[in-house]
Amino acid sequence: MVTSVTTEVSQALKKGTVVMGGTFDPIHHGHLRSAVDILDCFQFETLRLIPCFQPVHKGEPTVSAEQRLKMVELGIAADSRLSVDAREILRAGPSYTFETLVELRAELGQEEPLIMVVGMDSFLSLPTWARWQDLLSVAHILVISRPGWEPDFISTLESFYEKHRAESATELQCAPAGKIWMQSFTPLAISSSQVRNLCREKASIAYLVPETIQRFIEAHSLYK
Template identity: 40%
Template sequence: MLKPPIGILGGTFDPIHIGHLRPAIEAREALGLAEVRLLPNHIPPHRASPFCSSEQRLAMVRLAAAETPGFVVDERELGRDKPSYTIDTLVELRAELPDTPICFLMGMDSLLGLPNWHRWQELLDYAHLVVSARPGWQPDYPADVKALLGRHLSQDKQDLHRHRHGHIWLAGNLPVELSATGLRALLAEGRDPRYLLPASVADYIARHKLYQPTP
C-alpha cells in the first residue's frame, strides 16, 4: 500500500517569499500532501549564481519552514559541487521512498520551459508534476509540452495518491505575481518587504543587511 504523497519544491530561494510558499501551501491542502520539502540548491543549472551564499539562503529557508506547518527542509542539493539537476534529486528520492508518491511542485513558467531541462523526458518516471497555474490564463504550450500533457495530464487528484509517479496536475491556485528578482529590487530601493515574505525571513534580511540599497 502506498503512503501519502509528499511535495518537493526546489529553487534558489534568493530570498524565499510568498510566491514560492503560497502555491505550495495550496498544493499541500488541495492534494493532502504529508509534507512539503523545500530544497535550496547550491549551483542552479538554469540561472546566474545566487546573490546570497548557500548558508544564508539555507538559513532563510529554515526560518520559512519553521513558520509553515507541514514544511521541512531538505539540504541534499547544497552538498553538491555541480549543478543541481532535478532528475538527479528525484532519482535519489525515489530510491529512498519507494512506496511514497512524489509530487514535484513547479510554476507554469517552468513547465513551458521544460524541454530545456536536463533529461526532462525522465522526470515523470520518478514523480508527478504539480503545476501552479494562473486561473483564467491559457498558456501557449510548446509542441513537446502539449504532447506531454496529452499523455500525462490528470483531472483526478486521487491519481497522485494511487500512483507513485507519472501524472501532471494543474493547480487552480491563487495567483501570486512576485519574483525573487522583483523582491530584491524592492529591497535594494530600501522599501518595506512586509507581507511579501515570512516575517522571520524579513527580520533575517534586515539583521544581516542583505540586498541592501546601492550607495
C-alpha cells in the first residue's frame, strides 16, 4: 500500500514545462480548478492543456475534435497562465501520450524539466498505456489525488512508483525527467459525463462549466 501522497503546499518550482492531457468532452470547472491548483501550489509560470484527438482507452468523443478544442480555448481565456496545445488534434489518429512527450522533449531540448500531470485514476491505469515504462525517460509524472485517498496499486505499478518516487517536489526541476511526485488537492466533483448527461436531459449545466462554454454548447446544440 502506497501512502506517500503529499497534502502540504509544496515548494515553489517555477521551472519546467507542465502539460495536462485529456479528452475534454467537454472541459469543465473540475479540469480548470485542478490546473489552477497546480499553478498556485508549485508557482509554475504556465500549464499547457493538450486535448487528444482519439483517446486510446475510451470510446469515441461525443463531439468533434475541433469543437472540443474550441471549448478548451474558451475555458482558459480568463487565465493567461493556461494555454492549449493542439498537436494531438493536428496529428489525428489515436493519441499516444508517449509520442506526444517525445515530440515535446525534442522541442524543449534535453535539459528542460517536462512534467506530465495525471489524475490518480489515470495513474492507476498506467500499465495499460503504450510504452508506459518509457514515459519517465522523457518526462516527470505529477499525480494529483484526493485528500486521504490511499491508492491500492498493482504490484507492477507499485514497484515502478517506488523505484522512481521523488523524495521532494523540488526533484522535478533538478532533472529533465525520471521522477514521480504525488500531490493532494480537493477536487470539484464534476465529470464530463455528468455535463453530457445533463445536456441530454435538457437540464442546466450552469456552474459546472464556464459561461462561455455553456453558451457554445447551447449555440451548437451539443450533447443532445
